Amino acid sequence: MxxxxxRYGQGNIRRRLRYWRKKYxxxxxxxxxxxxxRLIDIVGAAVLLVVLSPLFLVVAVLxxxxxxxxxxxxxxxxxxxxxxxxxxxxxxxxxxxxxxxDKLLAxxxxxxxxxxxxxxxxxxxxxxxxxxKFSIDELPQLWCVLKGDMSLVGxxxxxxxxVAEYTLADRRRLDAKPGLTCIWQxxxxxDIPFDKQVELDVxxxxxxxxxxxxxxLLKTIPAVLLGKGAY
Numbered sequence: 001m002x003x004x005x006x007r008y009g010q011g012n013i014r015r016r017l018r019y020w021r022k023k024y025x026x027x028x029x030x031x032x033x034x035x036x037x038r039l040i041d042i043v044g045a046a047v048l049l050v051v052l053s054p055l056f057l058v059v060a061v062l063x064x065x066x067x068x069x070x071x072x073x074x075x076x077x078x079x080x081x082x083x084x085x086x087x088x089x090x091x092x093x094x095x096x097x098x099x100x101x102d103k104l105l106a107x108x109x110x111x112x113x114x115x116x117x118x119x120x121x122x123x124x125x126x127x128x129x130x131x132x133k134f135s136i137d138e139l140p141q142l143w144c145v146l147k148g149d150m151s152l153v154g155x156x157x158x159x160x161x162x163v164a165e166y167t168l169a170d171r172r173r174l175d176a177k178p179g180l181t182c183i184w185q186x187x188x189x190x191d192i193p194f195d196k197q198v199e200l201d202v203x204x205x206x207x208x209x210x211x212x213x214x215x216x217l218l219k220t221i222p223a224v225l226l227g228k229g230a231y
Contacts, residue, residue: 154179
């Protein structure tokens, strides 16, 4: 028995120790990567909120002067693992835009009926067209990044009615924290078909890394300045 224990028992213990060492090493690597991403989100969002505050003030005044309506437009969006959260944007449309939308559904120019897009949407105000073209309307979401509802980089958060029509494959894009920018945002934005958006989001989730995030953040700058696919 002692010989059998020495031969098999000790070997089994060593195998278990190796297994647990690898497991905890992997946990530390994954945990460290998540902590680094969160740190970058907090620092990046805080710095941008301070630096861009003069721009926020100018945009807020122009929106208010346009029609006297609220500066921000709030929606409910779906984040990681299906958790809903409040999602702000600078208001780029008339105050009753949601009421008018039903009359415009027949003019949807997006290839997927689940997403409504019109290049010449009559609900958009003059200042709205400017801030949409350069994605300035999305900047209030830096607050969501600071809170932890979003990340600087990640799949764009959908509205609940879109998620209700998701297939099981589509729901994979909810496996990561949503972001301000993503692969398809720097590759054509609204010009990208829905199925391709899902494919690129899943591609990001499966290959997510610090350097990929840096690459996408750098690509976001020319994408925003050129305004391609923004409407």
